[in-house]
Amino acid sequence: MKKGSKAAEPDTNGIPSETPRTDARRSDARRKYDPEQTKRNILEVATQEFSAMGLTGARVDAIAERTNTTKRMLYYYFGSKEGLYQAVLEKVYGDIRALEQDLHISELDPVEGMRALVEFTFDYHDRQRDFVRLVTIENIHGAKYVEQVKTFKGRNVTVIHTIEDLLARGIASGQFRSDVDAIDLHLLISSLCFHRVGNRHTFGTAFGRDPSHPRLRARHRAMIVDAVLRFVRKEN
Amino acid sequence: MKKGSKAAEPDTNGIPSETPRTDARRSDARRKYDPEQTKRNILEVATQEFSAMGLTGARVDAIAERTNTTKRMLYYYFGSKEGLYQAVLEKVYGDIRALEQDLHISELDPVEGMRALVEFTFDYHDRQRDFVRLVTIENIHGAKYVEQVKTFKGRNVTVIHTIEDLLARGIASGQFRSDVDAIDLHLLISSLCFHRVGNRHTFGTAFGRDPSHPRLRARHRAMIVDAVLRFVRKEN
C-alpha cells in the first residue's frame, strides 16, 4: 500500500481550524472508541507538525507521540505520511471556505468592498500561519499534493469571482480603472498579505522587526489596503 | 516516496540553475588538487539540491554523487550537512550583493531610481529561483541558519539605505509622499517580487497560469512597478 487515498476520507468540510470540541456525538460522552474524534485529533497534531517542519522534516513518530493514539492508527486512517499530509492540506483549505462566507462583499460599495476583501485577506494570513506555511511547503514540493485537493481550485475561483465583481462595479461607478486583471490583482493582494507572514523569520532577522508585533501589524494592514486602493483607483 | 538520488530537480522548470559556472580555474584546467575548485563545485551542486529539496529533503549522498569529489570531502570542507547548507546560504546572499553594486541608483531621478530598483528586484527574484527557494526554506526553519550568516544583515542594511535615499530625494523634489517608512516599502516591494516566484506552483495550479511565462512576467513587472510608484507618489 502506498497511497491510501481511499483512506483519506472526505474530511470534516466546513469545520473551522479551531475545532475545539465539536462534540457532535453528545449522546454518549464516554465512548471508548471514537473514530471521528481520533481522526480529528491526529489531523490537528499533524497540521502543527507539518506546518512547523515541512513534509520531509515532519516525523511520523513525532506526530504519533503528541496524539492520543498510536502510530498505527495514523496509518490505519490515512494510509501513509503523504496521505496524512494531503488530508491536512484538505482540512486547511476547507477551513478557509467557511470564513469567506461571512463577508458579503457583494453588498458593499466597490471601494469599501475592496477594503473589506484586503482586510479579510490580511487578517486571514496574519492569523492562519499554518495555512501560510503549508502553502509555502507545497510550493517547495511543486504543488503536487495540493493539486489533488478537491476544494483547492474551487476556492480560488470564488475569490476571482469576488474580485471580478468588485472591479466591474468599481469601473461602472467610475471609481476604479478599467485595465486591471482580476487574477493579477488577486496575486498582488496575496503577495502583500502572504509575504510578511511566510517570510517573517528572515525579515525579523534582517531588520530586527517582528512583523507580527501588533503595532507593526496594524501599520502593515493600513499600508496594504492603501497600496491596493491606490492601485485600482482611477486617477483623475 | 523513495525519491532516491537521481531526482533533485522538481522545480527547475526548464530554466537552468542560475549559478554561474564560475570557471575560475584559469591557469591549469586539470589540476588534481584544487581546493577552491573543489569547494566551489560542492557548493554549486549543494545549492541546487538544497533549493530543490529543502534542508531535510536534501540528501548528502545525492549532492556528493553529482560532485567531482566524494562525500568525504563535503565533510572535510563543510563539517556537516547543516554546515554545507549554511555555506550555501552565505554564497547565495553574497551573490546578490555583487549585483546590487552595479545599479548606481543614487545617480537617477527619484522616480526613475525607484523604477530601477523595483525592476532590479523583480528581475533578480525572477531569475534567482534558488535564492527565493532558499529564503523560503530558511523561513520554514525559523531563519535559524541565516542568522549565523555574517553577510546577511549587512546586505539588508544596504537596501534600506538605498530606499531611504530615494525617498528623501523624492520628498525633497515633491514627487513622493512623506509618510512612507523605508523598511515597510522594502517589504512591500519584496512581497510583490517574491511571492509570484516563491508560490508560483500553487498559483499555477489554482489559476492555470504559469507566472514565469514571458508574457505574464512582463505584465507582472509593469504592474508591480506601477503599484509601487502609485504607492509612493504624492497625490495632487
Added chain:
Amino acid sequence: MKKGSKAAEPDTNGIPSETPRTDARRSDARRKYDPEQTKRNILEVATQEFSAMGLTGARVDAIAERTNTTKRMLYYYFGSKEGLYQAVLEKVYGDIRALEQDLHISELDPVEGMRALVEFTFDYHDRQRDFVRLVTIENIHGAKYVEQVKTFKGRNVTVIHTIEDLLARGIASGQFRSDVDAIDLHLLISSLCFHRVGNRHTFGTAFGRDPSHPRLRARHRAMIVDAVLRFVRKEN
C-alpha cells in the same frame, strides 16, 4: 573538523602532564627541520591523548592537531596509530627506569628499605597518571602491545630483585617473616598504589572523596606503608 580541541584532557585534574620537556637539541636552537624534536613533540601529545582516551578512543586527527606538525609526519615516523601507541608505551616505561636508579634501596635497613620502596611506588603512581592509565588501557587490550615493548620485562625483573633482596635481608635479620613470595608482595604493593589512582573516578563518584586530594593522599600513603609493613613483619 568540528571535533576541535575540546578533547583529550578529561583527566589532567590540574596536574600537568608529567612528560618532562626533555629539550635535548641544545646544539642548534633554530634548525628548521629537527626530526628528533618533531618525534618528541608527537610522542608527548600522543601520550596525553592515548592516556586520556584509550587506544580506540584516541583520534589520530586530534593528536595531529595539537602537534607542531601534520598528520602525515605521524605516519612518517610511527607508521600507524598502533605504532604510535606502542612508541608511547615504550617511552613511558623507559621513563620509569631512570627514576628507579636513584633509590639505592639495597643500602638501607630492610624495614626502611621496604618503606622506601612502597613510598616510591606510591609516589610514582600518584604522579604518573599517564602511566597508570596506559597500563589500564593495555589490560583492556590484553597487554598485547606492551608485550612487544623491550624495556617492559626488564623493568619488572629489577623490581622483583629489589624485593627479593629486601625480603632476604629482612628474614636474615629476623624482622620479616619467611613465607612471603616476592612477586606476590610486588602484586600487593602495586595493587595498593595503583588502584586508588586508576579507579579514582569511580571511587570519587561513589564516596564523594577525591583520592588525589593532598590530605587523603598523605593518609593513603601512610596507610599503605603501614599495611605492607604489617604484612611482611614477623609477628612475635
Added chain:
Amino acid sequence: MKKGSKAAEPDTNGIPSETPRTDARRSDARRKYDPEQTKRNILEVATQEFSAMGLTGARVDAIAERTNTTKRMLYYYFGSKEGLYQAVLEKVYGDIRALEQDLHISELDPVEGMRALVEFTFDYHDRQRDFVRLVTIENIHGAKYVEQVKTFKGRNVTVIHTIEDLLARGIASGQFRSDVDAIDLHLLISSLCFHRVGNRHTFGTAFGRDPSHPRLRARHRAMIVDAVLRFVRKEN
C-alpha cells in the same frame, strides 16, 4: 587493527561470561514478542562486547549481530550506543547488590566477618571480570556514565555500613585497632581484589604468571585475607 565483529572476546580467558543466563521467559519459550526477553538479550550481549572492547572499541553492529534481534531494536530500547552502555553499567552494578545481601556478615564474629567480607570481595572480582573491566573502562571515561546510574551510590553506602559495623564490633571486642577509617579500608580491600583481575594481563606478561590460575588464585586469596586482618588487628 580491523577487529571486526567476530572477535569481541579477547579477554574471556577460558572462563565463560559470568552473565547469568537469566532464562526468565518461563511461560512460553518461543514467544515472538517479548520485550523483556529482547532487552535482556541485548543487554547480555552488550555487556560482553563493552567489557571486551571498551565503549569506543565496541561496535553496535557487532552487538546486534550476536543478538536475536536487529540493530534497530537496540536503538528502540536504549536510544544510543551510550544509552546501551549505561544500561549495561546499571545492570552490572545491580547484579552485585543482589549477591551482597546473602552474606549476613553482621551475624558473624568481627574477625570472621572481616574474613568473609574479604573473601566475598575477592571471589566476586575474581569471577565477575566483566564487572571489573567495566569499572576500568568507566574510569577511562572519567566515570561520567556511572554517575548517572542511580543504583551506583546506594550500593557503595551499603558496603561502607557493613565495614563500619565490623570495625565497631571489632574495636568493642578488643580485636581491632581503633584508628581505621571505613572508606579507607574499603579502598584497601578493593585495591587488593581488583588489581590482580583488572591488570592480570600486564601482570602475566611481566612475570609469566597468570593470576587467574587456580593455584595462584588460592594463594592470593589467602594472602589478601591475611594482609587485611593483619592491618585491622590490634597489636598486642
Added chain:
DNA sequence: TATGAATGAGTTTTCATTCAT
C-alpha cells in the same frame, strides 16, 4: 478498533590512512 514491538533500507557521520605537491 487499537497497540506496542519489530524492521529493512536508508542517511549522516567518522576514521585511519594515502596521495600529489
Added chain:
DNA sequence: AATGAATGAAAACTCATTCAT
C-alpha cells in the same frame, strides 16, 4: 623533511512502515 588534500570503508543513527497480539 614536510604538507594539505583526498579517500574508501565502516560506524552510528534514523525513518516510514508493518506485524503479532
